Amino acid sequence: MGCFEIGALWLMVTIISIHADPSADEVQGECLGNRVQFTLPGSLSAGGPLELYAVNDTQTVLLTPHLAAQCGYTQKSDPLGNTIVSASLQSCYAEKQGDNEFRVAMQFKPYEFPTLSEKVYEVFKFCSHTVSSREILCETNYMEVSVRNAIPEIKTASVKQLPTVIPNLQLWRILLYSPEEKSFDKETLQAMGYSVQSSPTRLVMRSPYNTLETFLQNVDDVDMMVFKSVVLFRDRWMMALVESAAACPISGASFVGQMIYWRVPLHITPLVSLEVEILDVHMGINGRRLTSDEMESHNYTMTFNESHVVVEIPVGASDGYYKSHVLEGQYHVSYTIEPMLEFLWKEGQDETMYKVLFPITTPLTAWSPQVTDYTELELRVFDVFLGFFPPDVELLNITFGSEMLTVSEINIKGINLEEHSFPNNTKAFAVQVPFSEPHVQIKTFRPDLRTYVLDLVFGFVILPEHTAFSHSMVLEASSADTVLPHVGGSCNEDSFNIYIIYGSTPSSQIKIHLGHLELNEKILQQYEHHSNETHLVLIVPFLAPVVAFESVQLTGILGRIDVEIYDSLNNLSFNEFSLSCPFFVILSECFSNGTITVVLPKLESVPHLLPGELSLRDPSCKPSYSQDYYAYFHFGVTTCGTTRKFVEDTMIYENEVTWKRDAPFPETVLPDQEYRFTVSCVYIANATQNMILHAVSHLKEQHTDVGKGELTVSLRLSKDMVYRLFYHDGDYPVLKFLKQSLYFEVGMDRSKDSRAAVVLENCWATLSKDKESKPRWDLIVDGCASPKVPEQTIFHPVVADDRVHIPDHFRRFEVKTSAWKEDDESSESEGDTSVRRVFVHCDVIICHVDDTADGGCYKGCPEALNPDGSSSNRVRRSSGFSEEALQHVSIGPILLI
Ligand SMILES: *[C@@H]1O[C@H](CO)[C@@H](O)[C@H](O)[C@H]1NC(C)=O
Ligand SMILES: *[C@@H]1O[C@H](CO)[C@@H](O)[C@H](O)[C@H]1NC(C)=O
Ligand SMILES: *[C@@H]1O[C@H](CO)[C@@H](O)[C@H](O)[C@H]1NC(C)=O
Ligand SMILES: *[C@@H]1O[C@H](CO)[C@@H](O)[C@H](O)[C@H]1NC(C)=O
Ligand SMILES: *[C@@H]1O[C@H](CO)[C@@H](O)[C@H](O)[C@H]1NC(C)=O
Ligand SMILES: *[C@@H]1O[C@H](CO)[C@@H](O)[C@H](O)[C@H]1NC(C)=O
Ligand SMILES: *[C@@H]1O[C@H](CO)[C@@H](O)[C@H](O)[C@H]1NC(C)=O
Ligand SMILES: *[C@@H]1O[C@H](CO)[C@@H](O)[C@H](O)[C@H]1NC(C)=O
Numbered sequence: 023m024g025c026f027e028i029g030a031l032w033l034m035v036t037i038i039s040i041h042a043d044p045s046a047d048e049v050q051g052e053c054l055g056n057r058v059q060f061t062l063p064g065s066l067s068a069g070g071p072l073e074l075y076a077v078n079d080t081q082t083v084l085l086t087p088h089l090a091a092q093c094g095y096t097q098k099s100d101p102l103g104n105t106i107v108s109a110s111l112q113s114c115y116a117e118k119q120g121d122n123e124f125r126v127a128m129q130f131k132p133y134e135f136p137t138l139s140e141k142v143y144e145v146f147k148f149c150s151h152t153v154s155s156r157e158i159l160c161e162t163n164y165m166e167v168s169v170r171n172a173i174p175e176i177k178t179a180s181v182k183q184l185p186t187v188i189p190n191l192q193l194w195r196i197l198l199y200s201p202e203e204k205s206f207d208k209e210t211l212q213a214m215g216y217s218v219q220s221s222p223t224r225l226v227m228r229s230p231y232n233t234l235e236t237f238l239q240n241v242d243d244v245d246m247m248v249f250k251s252v253v254l255f256r257d258r259w260m261m262a263l264v265e266s267a268a269a270c271p272i273s274g275a276s277f278v279g280q281m282i283y284w285r286v287p288l289h290i291t292p293l294v295s296l297e298v299e300i301l302d303v304h305m306g307i308n309g310r311r312l313t314s315d316e317m318e319s320h321n322y323t324m325t326f327n328e329s330h331v332v333v334e335i336p337v338g339a340s341d342g343y344y345k346s347h348v349l350e351g352q353y354h355v356s357y358t359i360e361p362m363l364e365f366l367w368k369e370g371q372d373e374t375m376y377k378v379l380f381p382i383t384t385p386l387t388a389w390s391p392q393v394t395d396y397t398e399l400e401l402r403v404f405d406v407f408l409g410f411f412p413p414d415v416e417l418l419n420i421t422f423g424s425e426m427l428t429v430s431e432i433n434i435k436g437i438n439l440e441e442h443s444f445p446n447n448t449k450a451f452a453v454q455v456p457f458s459e460p461h462v463q464i465k466t467f468r469p470d471l472r473t474y475v476l477d478l479v480f481g482f483v484i485l486p487e488h489t490a491f492s493h494s495m496v497l498e499a500s501s502a503d504t505v506l507p508h509v510g511g512s513c514n515e516d517s518f519n520i521y522i523i524y525g526s527t528p529s530s531q532i533k534i535h536l537g538h539l540e541l542n543e544k545i546l547q548q549y550e551h552h553s554n555e556t557h558l559v560l561i562v563p564f565l566a567p568v569v570a571f572e573s574v575q576l577t578g579i580l581g582r583i584d585v586e587i588y589d590s591l592n593n594l595s596f597n598e599f600s601l602s603c604p605f606f607v608i609l610s611e612c613f614s615n616g617t618i619t620v621v622l623p624k625l626e627s628v629p630h631l632l633p634g635e636l637s638l639r640d641p642s643c644k645p646s647y648s649q650d651y652y653a654y655f656h657f658g659v660t661t662c663g664t665t666r667k668f669v670e671d672t673m674i675y676e677n678e679v680t681w682k683r684d685a686p687f688p689e690t691v692l693p694d695q696e697y698r699f700t701v702s703c704v705y706i707a708n709a710t711q712n713m714i715l716h717a718v719s720h721l722k723e724q725h726t727d728v729g730k731g732e733l734t735v736s737l738r739l740s741k742d743m744v745y746r747l748f749y750h751d752g753d754y755p756v757l758k759f760l761k762q763s764l765y766f767e768v769g770m771d772r773s774k775d776s777r778a779a780v781v782l783e784n785c786w787a788t789l790s791k792d793k794e795s796k797p798r799w800d801l802i803v804d805g806c807a808s809p810k811v812p813e814q815t816i817f818h819p820v821v822a823d824d825r826v827h828i829p830d831h832f833r834r835f836e837v838k839t840s841a842w843k844e845d846d847e848s849s850e851s852e853g854d855t856s857v858r859r860v861f862v863h864c865d866v867i868i869c870h871v872d873d874t875a876d877g878g879c880y881k882g883c884p885e886a887l888n889p890d891g892s893s894s895n896r897v898r899r900s901s902g903f904s905e906e907a908l909q910h911v912s913i914g915p916i917l918l919i
């Protein structure tokens with residue numbers, strides 16, 4: 023059965039065409055003592071596999087790995103993709119030519135997937151080698167022994183005339199020791215994978231490792247595989263016997279630090295008797311003997327003691343190579359080198375040449391690539407170097423943050439990626455990524471330090487296995503040239519002036535907390551603000567819900583605004599800022615007809631207050647209006663438990679606003695502070711007039727408008743519809759509820775020219791002092807109520823009294839501010855609906871009244887635009903007046919709750 027298998031291996035092939043040149047020139051053949059070695063460049067087979075054939079005069083035989091080991095051929099490849107084929111000079115197909123000449127010929131055929139190439143390359147090499155009596159070769163895939171087959175000449179010494187007898191000895195049986203003796207004939211042994219070649223002068227026995235008939239023996243602490251045989255030759259009654267044995271080490275390498283130690287026994291006992299004289303020992307690498315100079319330059323050493331020779335090789339020596347591996351997801355390397363030892367020893371007259379080739383691979387060691395960060399902050403480019411890898415590592419892709427790019431995509435994107443090769447056969451990669459790449463994150467671990475962070479994952483593959491592995495790194499570069507965002511502010515008369523300077527942080531990364539609200543675009547639109555790339559200026563009215571009220575006095579309110587700016591990306595607060603401002607605002611008013619009004623805000627110290635639950639001394643006197651933040655009371659001096667007392671010629675009316683909780687607090691809530699507010703009105707008795715009122719809140723100096731010339735016009739806000747008492751400059755901001763009407767009067771106080779008249783051309787309201795600002799609500803357009811919301815503006819007639827001598831010098835109109843709500847889209851946004859701070863502006867024309875009432879100074883308005891019907895802003899400009907007669911008047915701020 024074995025015979026058939028072997029027969030199939032010894033395959034005959036027909037060569038179609040033989041390309042002896044030019045490629046054969048590229049194939050290096052080298053004689054290395056009793057071996058010959060061919061190096062086939064990887065380029066011939068494009069790094070792919072090759073089929074090998076052994077050739078002699080008559081035969082061309084495909085060398086399978088099995089047959090190669092049986093016949094004395096070895097094939098391996100180096101990391102550069104070259105194929106190295108070596109053959110023993112005693113291999114099956116080597117031809118002996120003359121005493122010391124050998125010719126070894128080979129063919130090889132590259133695979134061109136999916137078929138075998140038609141190309142066949144043939145190479146051969148002549149080598150001379152003086153064969154010793156015995157030669158033992160320990161190749162990586164077989165053990166070979168070649169012994170002189172000196173068949174004795176049998177001389178009939180005593181009988182002169184008889185001729186010398188040369189017996190015709192034929193190989194008869196072979197005894198193998200494993201170690202027990204077994205007997206085989208040659209054919210059986212060949213079929214079992216051994217090789218037996220005998221010629222009249224030489225017997226060659228060869229065995230692959232680990233065959234059944236080899237055995238393991240420990241020689242001076244080194245395990246050796248032994249192939250031992252006795253070959254019997256017979257010629258009828260005569261028999262000769264040749265002993266042959268090969269013993270090859272299979273252990274002996276050890277690793278200490280970065281050194282490889284390889285020890286080989288000096289007395290290989292299965293092969294030698296006790297009286298052995300060692301003539302020569304040589305060390306080599308890759309089958310090639312080295313001179314002592316060569317050894318020294320590579321830091322190889324060879325030391326001897328009584329029992330062993332020890333070869334030391336530094337890991338990483340250039341004759342070996344690194345190989346990459348992935349073990350449990352981790353990158354590892356091993357280092358492989360193939361040292362050789364040659365002994366020449368003598369026993370009696372016989373010399374033995376013993377040669378062992380012994381590839382050593384270090385255990386896998388986990389290996390972290392070396393990362394060198396060459397980033398220079400000023401250049402604003404990450405510059406990283408990743409090395410050093412064996413040539414079997416190939417970079418496939420890099421993941422930048424969350425985006426993976428293949429090597430070719432990286433170059434298209436303009437990211438600089440370079441692969442560097444080094445003389446020690448390693449490679450490395452250099453990548454440059456600008457800070458401006460979207461995958462570079464900016465982090466702020468400390469407010470004054472900006473850190474650029476880039477996550478990189480290098481995706482590699484190991485060739486030829488295509489095993490993938492990756493290497494991740496996080497690059498960081500910190501820049502201290504940061505200008506921190508800053509917030510500050512100042513108190514205005516009736517508002518907070520807050521400014522924010524973004525500094526070097528992108529404004530998109532900055533978030534602003536205004537009180538308890540995060541400032542968004544919608545909320546921002548409710549306030550007067552100015553912004554550019556670097557600054558934000560914000561005017562927050564003091565009654566805005568983001569303002570916390572610390573205390574309330576009759577003279578005004580102490581309000582506080584808290585501003586926090588923070589880095590939304592890193593959840594890091596840059597700056598917290600609090601500004602407390604006193605606002606002198608009249609919260610309570612006392613009217614001459616005995617009505618008292620008071621507006622009371624919610625206080626920060628009483629967070630659970632529901633303004634609607636406030637009441638006067640008489641608990642049934644609840645606010646006339648209330649909201650989340652305010653309560654408005656409107657009561658008479660004789661109602662709601664108001665008390666009165668006389669102090670000299672004054673009368674003092676007093677009441678008190680308190681909070682009597684409707685429902686008790688849940689136990690989990692800490693009780694708030696008490697809320698108690700006293701309202702007083704002082705009326706001064708005047709002998710000639712009935713009463714003149716002075717609310718205690720009127721502490722500020724009162725001004726009267728002083729016109730600059732005869733035709734100076736002023737715009738005033740009346741305290742009521744009677745148009746007798748007006749708010750003065752010091753009273754602003756004036757607080758009003760949206761439900762209250764505003765009564766305006768425009769007038770020339772000092773003119774005595776009865777022919778002059780005042781005409782209101784346009785009147786409108788804005789959120790800022792600037793009359794051109796947006797948004798804007800039109801009140802009077804072209805002398806008539808704004809056609810958009812005609813019902814909001816009502817003209818009132820002016821009649822002469824103590825103050826008004828010439829009614830045409832005055833115009834009066836009432837504005838129902840509640841109508842603004844519908845107009846104002848931003849008021850629908852959550853958060854800040856309850857306060858609006860407005861300024862009112864008018865363009866006024868002073869014209870001459872014609873003699874007849876239907877002249878150019880007069881103009882009617884459509885009925886619809888004049889809901890009052892009877893009275894109107896009826897004076898129109900006359901042709902005799904120049905544009906200079908147009909005057910502009912403004913008033914404000916008026917706070918509308
Ligand atoms: C060629 O090799 C075969 C197998 O070893 C052998 O039988 C044959 O004799 C060899 N031919 C020559 C001419 O040496
Ligand atoms: C040999 O060893 C010496 C000393 O350790 C070292 O300086 C030198 O670089 C080494 N040579 C080689 C080729 O490794
Ligand atoms: C010789 O060296 C080898 C390897 O270092 C060691 O195992 C052995 O014991 C040594 N032999 C003697 C006789 O010192
Ligand atoms: C290869 O050469 C580079 C550059 O000279 C050196 O930095 C690196 O350590 C060397 N690598 C090995 C494994 O010798
Ligand atoms: C990227 O590289 C990894 C190797 O680490 C590999 O597994 C993956 O398939 C590669 N992806 C692409 C698209 O090349
Ligand atoms: C931005 O506004 C601030 C304050 O209003 C001003 O000081 C600054 O010059 C402005 N910057 C630019 C670039 O306009
Ligand atoms: C941000 O930080 C504050 C405290 O410093 C913490 O209470 C809050 O949960 C953090 N927010 C996030 C989104 O991490
Ligand atoms: C009383 O009223 C008259 C007339 O209006 C005025 O002249 C006088 O100053 C007032 N007296 C006081 C004490 O206010």
Ligand SMILES: *[C@@H]1O[C@H](CO)[C@@H](O)[C@H](O)[C@H]1NC(C)=O
Nearest residue numbers: 613615616617741742743744
């Ligand atoms: C008193 O005057 C105020 C303000 O004009 C008005 O709101 C109120 O209704 C008046 N009260 C009475 C009782 O007339």
